[in-house]
Amino acid sequence: MNIKIICFGKLDKKFFIDSFNEYANRISKYANLQVIELKEEYQKEDIVNKNINSDLLLEKLKVFSDHEIICMDVSSKNYSTEEFTSIIENNKNLKQAKIAFIIGPSDGYSDKFLAQNFKKVSFGNITLPHQLFRVILAEQIYRAFKIMNNEKYHK
Numbered sequence: 001m002n003i004k005i006i007c008f009g010k011l012d013k014k015f016f017i018d019s020f021n022e023y024a025n026r027i028s029k030y031a032n033l034q035v036i037e038l039k040e041e042y043q044k045e046d047i048v049n050k051n052i053n054s055d056l057l058l059e060k061l062k063v064f065s066d067h068e069i070i071c072m073d074v075s076s077k078n079y080s081t082e083e084f085t086s087i088i089e090n091n092k093n094l095k096q097a098k099i100a101f102i103i104g105p106s107d108g109y110s111d112k113f114l115a116q117n118f119k120k121v122s123f124g125n126i127t128l129p130h131q132l133f134r135v136i137l138a139e140q141i142y143r144a145f146k147i148m149n150n151e152k153y154h155k
């Protein structure tokens with residue numbers, strides 16, 4: 001299975017880098033994980049940044065048109081760990097088995113981006129900073145594989 005995380009910026013704190021690498025390493029037992037880091041525009045007005053960054057995402061996603069796109073979005077439907085696992089499990093059983101998770105820009109997604117027909121997933125009604133969220137997403141992907149394989153993991 002091929003998993004992409006498409007996000008903005010780089011991890012710049014050692015504790016985030018170490019934590020993410022730990023989960024990425026664990027995930028590598030089950031899937032190919034690739035992180036694609038885009039350069040975020042943040043110096044203009046919020047609304048302009050939002051549109052520029054969302055358009056950049058849409059452009060990048062053209063390359064991944066053979067992937068199932070999962071847009072991580074605070075304001076969307078909340079998914080439990082089990083529901084999130086089902087998304088990965090269903091994708092795993094598809095012929096292509098390619099999935100791309102999007103971590104959005106700091107000013108949010110444009111209306112045009114949100115109007116796309118992507119599955120949108122929230123991990124709860126709290127806004128997490130993008131670097132921490134990258135670590136949490138990796139942990140949940142790893143947890144999903146442990147659940148799918150009936151392997152023991154922390155409760």
Ligand SMILES: C[S@@+](CC[C@H](N)C(=O)[O-])C[C@H]1O[C@@H](n2cnc3c(N)ncnc32)[C@H](O)[C@@H]1O
Binds near residue numbers: 102103105127130
């Ligand atoms: C700092 S947040 C952006 C917050 C932005 N103001 C908004 O309303 O979307 C950066 C990204 O982290 C992800 N994120 C943060 N918390 C999340 C949550 N609870 N559930 C799902 N995604 C989350 C989303 O992909 C979001 O676009």
